[in-house]
Amino acid sequence: MRAADVVIVGAGVLGAAAAWQLSRAGHRVVIFDRGAPGREGSGTTAGNLHVQAVHTRRPGQEVPIDSARFLPLQRAASDRWESVEDDLGASVELRRSGGFTIAETPDQCQELKEKHTWEAAAGIPTEVLDGDAAREALPLLGPTVTAATWCASDGYANPLKVTPAYLAAAAGHGAELVPYAPVREIARRGGTWRVTAGTHTVAAPVVIDVAGPWLGEIAALAGIRLRMTPVAIQMHATVRAPVTMSHLVQHIGEGLSVKQVTAGNLLIGGGWPARALNLAGRSVTSVDSLLGNVALAVRVLPFIRDLRLLRAWAGPLAATPDEMPLIGEVPGEPGFLVAGGTYAFTFAPLWGETLRGLAEGAPPPVEIADLGPDRLMTQTKTHEGRQR
Structure with missing residues (x-):
């Protein structure tokens, strides 16, 4: 058994961001992942x-x-994305080309106006456009679009580059990554947690559970029961095309996000469900979701109908029953921190900084009291009599 200051379980984008924040602050960090990092x-x-x-x-x-609750977090995360490439010394294909959120019905138009008010209160500049003005700004939009909001700060980054960049920067500060090492035991003795993964056992005062859809399973190893509701959603990619659309397009009332990435492919998403979640293997895509998602994209952006679909894939999502983010220390379990939930990619730089603050006992950079694990706990664990 060896010692560290922090053990992180999960080498996805949240674990990588937390590892970078902690290691550059001088903490000894060990990161375990059940498989390949960020995959x-x-x-x-x-x-x-x-x-x-x-x-x-x-x-x-x-x-x-709760969109109004999300927006201050989105604003704080957006501010931190501005420096990510400079901080990490690497390109992650970060593009802040702006985005349109579109509406097609009167109720959806009203929702755009309401969210515009919330965005103004959160300090996020947006502009409400009618359908004609939206098509003048983005002629690719179809005739069913009746309104849109424009936000210059919307964008994207390449997830296959973001996580490796964080991990490489963390390694440069001494963090140790141990892939293909599923955690099989977590126990506490006094003020120290012992985490066993594969053939490794590490003792540390702080454990950070950022295992994505396996977050609840990892917490359960420590006797902590959290009501998580992981799901599998799917994505669709077209063949590469000449540069046609530089903006992110989303739908306010239906599941849709479309953008053209650096390689030229159009990525179509929006949270449509895969056939079923399979945490033991690979989740299987749904043909119904493929047809529905692509048909919606073609209706909103008619030029897509001329592109061949290249592939579709499913990925697990660490959702919560109330669809809100999860971050904080588990009550009654000093040093056991958790983070996850929807839109974790957007929040990654913010949650990495927040987890470092929690590990150091510092105030978080944003208000997170209502996002803690206490709301999801089903029982309290006692370690008495179970120590070895």
Whole structure:
């Protein structure tokens, strides 16, 4: 057994961002991952940087997100994305080319106006356009679009570059990454946690559980029961095309996000569900979701109908029952921190900084009291009599 200051479980984008923040502050960090770093939820996401309010429901999602609560977090995360490439000394294909959130019905238009008010209160500049003005700004939009909001800060980054860049920068400060090492035991003795993964056992006063859809399973190893509701959503990519669309396009009332990435492919997403979540292997894509998602994209952006679909894939998402982010220390379990939930990619720089502050006992940079794990706990663990 060896010692560290912090053990991080999960080498996705949140674990990587936290590892960089902690290691550059001088902490000894060990990161365990069950497989290849950044290849699960963090590697299958669309990579969108959502700054203006997003659609409140994924297709099939029962509980809407609280957009007004999300927006201050989105603003804080957006500020931190500005320096990510300089901080890491690497390109992550960060593009802040702006985005349109569109509406097609009177109710959706009203929702755009309401979210515009919330965005102004959060300090996020947006502009409401009618359908003709939206098509003048982006002629690619179809005739069904009746209104849109424009946000210059929306954008995207390449998720297959962001996580490796964070991990490489963390390694430069001494962080140790141990891939293909599923965690199989977590126990506490006094003020120290012991984490066993593969053939490794590391003792540390702080454990950070950022295992994505496996977050609840990892917490359960420490006897902590959290009501997580992980799901699998899917993405679709067209063949490469000449540069046609530089902006991110989203739908306020239906699950849709479309952008053209650096390689030329159009990525179509929006949270449509895969056939079923499979945390033991690979989740299988849904043909119904493929047809629905692509048909919606073609309706809003008719030029897409001329592009061949290249591939579709499913990825796991660490959702919560209330569809809100999860971050904080587990009550009664000093030093056991958790972070996850929807839009984790957008929040990654902010949550990395927040986790460092929590590990150091410093005030968080944003208000997170209502986002803690206490709201999801189903029982309290006692370690008495179980120590070895």
